[in-house]
Amino acid sequence: MTIHCFHCDEPVPSGLDLSVTINQKVQPMCCIGCQAVAQTIVDNGLTDYYKFRTEPANKGEVLVPEQLNKHKLLDDEALQNEFIHQDGDIKESILTVDNISCAACAWLIEMKISKLDGVKQINVNATTQRATVKWFDDQIKLSDILSAIDAIGYHALPFKASTAEELNQQQSKAFIKRLGISGILMMQVMMIAIGLYFGAFSDMSEHNLTYLRWASLILSLPIVTYGAFPFYTGAINALRARRLSMDVPVSIAISLAYTASVWATATRQGEVYFESVSMFTFLLLIGKFLEFRARNRAAQVSANLLKLMPLSATVLQDGQPKLIAAKKLAVHDQVIIKPGETIPADGLIVHGSSQINEAMLSGEQKPVTKTQGEKVFAGTINGDGNITISVTSLMSDSFLSQLIRLSEAAQSYKPKLAQFSDKIAQYFVALILVMASITALYWGQHMPSEAFWITLSVLVATCPCALSLATPTALTCATTKLNRSGIMIKSAHVMEAMPQIDLYAFDKTGTLTTGDFTISQVVLFDSPYTEKELLPIIASAEAYSEHPIAKAFHSYFDSQTEVDKVEIVAGCGVNAQYKGQQLTIGKASWILSQTIDNTHEQSHRDASCLVLLNGRLISAIYLTDTIREDAVTLLSSLKSAHCKTLLLSGDNQAGCQQVIDTLPLDEAHSQLTAKDKMAQLTEKQKQYKVAMVGDGINDTPVFSAAHLSIAMGSGADIAKHGADVILLNNKLGSIATLLDVATRTKKIIRQNYMWAFGYNAIVLPLAMSGHITPYLAVIGMSASSILVVTNSLRLLK
Known part of the structure; x- marks a missing residue:
């Protein structure tokens, strides 16, 4: 029996044992190229490609280099439909970016990518760890942008709710693992330190002293390498780009402390600080982890929205229902939606009526009644009725997708104060390094035994992490709060x-x-139609209009009554043809300017709308609104x-x-x-x-x-x-909520900056004068960042 490749459907050569696990099932592959491409699709969370494809893929090429070709795969138009929005020549996508540790990382990515030819705009949100990028597809490809991000030490993929959640879980596990290893080893190093301190007063033999020092060196090595690794990568990425980030002084402090201790151990001269650098790194990691948890809590809204999008949809093809991938829906497709199902695309109801839960858009839990001719949105939930909709937009152009993109853009925005602080942060890190050098020189001459630790305290205590978090965390929390309120x-x-x-x-x-008009009176003037005949004609013409007055006629709509050559005149009314006759419906002042029939002008000038047929006034319609x-x-x-x-x-x-x-x-x-x-x-x-x-x-x-x-x-x-x-949510009172949140956000951003600047202004002279120990420096720096994030989280309440 011939075994066929799951990827390209070609026969698998005899004796070749290559496979990839796809959707929890091992599938055979015919060559290394197909195996690599299939594995890339799995790694990028795109396995729905296999579930809903209509024909086998082309035979894969061997991926060399592999990462480059992983990115090339994402240039495939068939895959891009799921995560890219296109507007003319410009493409737009939200990317999940790994390894972002602070606002300096976001700034670095923005500076580098914005300089690429063909990139129109990029905004990176350090809080959500996402980037919104726009580019001209005829000048640059998505794979080139992803490779450029890789080149400066970060890793990016198109944002999907599932992959974003997996990434957050991976980062959380990595943090906990680093914390666990560092914490356990730190306790061992501290126990040895007690012996060393005791030995300083009891004349411990040189042999035992050396043994304890070497034991401390070995136990603290994983802490300053594996535990502190995120700080080193952040610093290296910044220096490679010829910039200074908050990780630079922290990395210098850890490296100096450990190196000095190793030298003292090897030469048997001077003091060792293994317990101090271990505790120092452990406290830094705790601060980073708490900051990560707080930022993650503020960044969940977009991911939660995307989870609402269903994977499949039931389409009517030749009158028969067929299950297809929701992302493959095309405009004008007829989709059947049963009670309790999530609506897979924006569309108009063409058959049936139901109660639709739109809480995910408006924040209002009360279902909304939707009938034939009314619009429904992707991600909302069908209630108790069977409905059929006609798709009006692709998934990437849906209301929900637009909402997510706009939300990301709003969260990535940097007010003038934030832009100013980003510039200050760069110079502030340089100032820290200069001040640390001055501190080392001064104390090296006046108190050499304390110079090292005082310098270390300066490097750590004044790290401007809080400064970089002041704005993005507040904006993210404010936007999340407003989204929840509709x-x-x-x-x-x-x-x-x-x-x-x-x-x-x-x-x-x-x-x-409210705009929910009802017809209170219909007055006819020599009309060839009765009221019962005229209203469906008007309803057919007004069905093309989005104006609130048009909704008053929806209940009179009859699919058997057809009009053509419909023209919407903005702010005035509608022109159409019915059975070869010219029909005009609109506001009184506009209608009366077009007719020479002044018989009823004065008595019905206050009508909500007037109706002309072939230039003659045939009806005045009065509407009531509340x-x-x-x-x-x-x-x-x-x-x-x-x-x-x-x-x-x-x-x-x-x-x-x-x-x-x-x-x-x-x-x-x-x-x-x-x-x-x-x-x-x-x-x-x-x-x-x-x-x-x-x-x-x-x-x-x-x-x-x-x-x-x-x-x-x-x-x-x-x-x-x-x-x-x-x-x-269509509530006018939400303007008061918006004003309140915007005012509070402005106040909280100012509080964050006052704290960040005030903290650094106070702690710098204290650290330089030797009044702050390294332990207090770490606690102060971490507490400063956590305080800023926690203060911003108040906006969610």
Whole structure:
């Protein structure tokens, strides 16, 4: 019986025994090349490739060098669909980067990769250990970027929830292993040190003294090599790139202490400090581990979101259901979703209705009723009904994928204060080394026996780790908190700009009001259609619009009633053709400017929308809308914060009057076009920092002009409007939450910097003057970093 290669399906030569374990099953391979490629696919967590492929792979080439070809594999378009978003010529991906120990590592990677030809932008978040990179695919490949990251001592792979979790577990196990070995050996070294100290007072024989010193040397060797290895690699990577990082003074301190002790042991002259350097390294590792755990807790939101994406989907092909990989779904595919299943892609419901749990997007646990024609999002959970959806976007372009990318971008943003601190940190490390040299020279002349340890204390106590953690940990925690509350930060400057806003401009429909319109009255003028006939025609035309008013007609939609040549006129209405007749539906002022029929103009100028058929007015439709429950509370709280409020509405005066009478607005304007809104906004910006709050559908020009823009709800594709913030939970009161979190974040970042700068300003003279021992130096440095991270974690509460 002929055995075929699992990778390429070619026959396996007789007597050849090559295999790879794929999905917990040993599979045969026909050559070293196929074995290497298959193993690479397994190592990169891409085994779904084998589960859902439609034909065997090409025969593999021998991987030399292996790591380079591992990266080359990721240039395969079929594999990239899962983790790369493409916008024209630009590709974007989130990478998980191993070995990042501090903000200096992130800065180093950014500096090196941004200089590569074809790389448009890279942002590295030291807290989440992820990088968001954009590049021109015709100039540089992903494999080249990954190889460049490898070349400076780090290892990167496309971010997947499963691999990110595995990486965190591996790092946690490595930390615990280093801590365990270092701690056990440190205790042994300390026991020997007691004998050495005792021997100093009891005239221990030279033979026994030498024996104990050599025993300490051997026991402490794994501590200063294996235990302290992360500090050395961090320092070497920085020096190779001709930069200084926080690991440099720490590595110098450990190396000097151990080397001096080895010399004293070998020459039998001077003192040994094996117990001190062992404890010193162990305490450093404890500090690093606690910092890692704290950062890891703040970095879980994106990974948790990605876990929501299902692996498979049931597609209708030729009328029959077929199970395929969710990542292979194409636009317009018809997908069956049963009760309790996770929706695998963004789409429109074409059949059925159900309760959809959108808590992962909005933070709201109450299910939302979705019916035919309404949009659903990947990662949300179907409730009690069977539905069929038509896919509207690929997995990499889904709302959830966009949310994750934008969240990473917001967390990676560096405010001006953070950029300033990064520059200071570089010079501060250099200052530490200079001060340590001066300290060594001074104490070497005045008290040689203490010079070494005082210098060591200076190197360790003043390490600016807290300085580098001050901003990224706070931003990560703040973004995580907002995401949990259903608030999506799309633009990086939001957290910095929000506390400065002193005027909030609001749209009316769908913003201060719910936007859930209901038809209260339909008036017909010489119409060839009855009300029952006309409403389905209007519903078919309005189905192409995203405006809140269009939703009022959804319940009248009839798939048998078809319109064509539909044109959406932004801010005005809809043009369409029905059975060869020109149909126009829109706001009264726009409709009346197009008709010469003035018979009903005065009596129905206040109608919500008017309908023209072949240029003649045939109907006036009145809609009712309700003011949001939290609108009064929000506006009142803004007033108490000394912020001005402004209504900018395109609706008529009658439609705005209820809002003006009910809500405590400082100023209100109605019947505004987009151009009028822009003029009002520009005028106000001469005196105020302005935030524009709207529904994100017809407000794009105004959004782009405002200092900050906030869009309501998740109905519109977040890539199609220019909002800086999206309230996924559709709650107006979330603006108060956003303001509170942004204000607290700014306060906590300042606290972090005050502590970091204050600590170093106090500890440097104390260390140089010999008032801080190495033990206190280690404890102080570790406590300083942990305090900054813990202070940032308060934002999660």
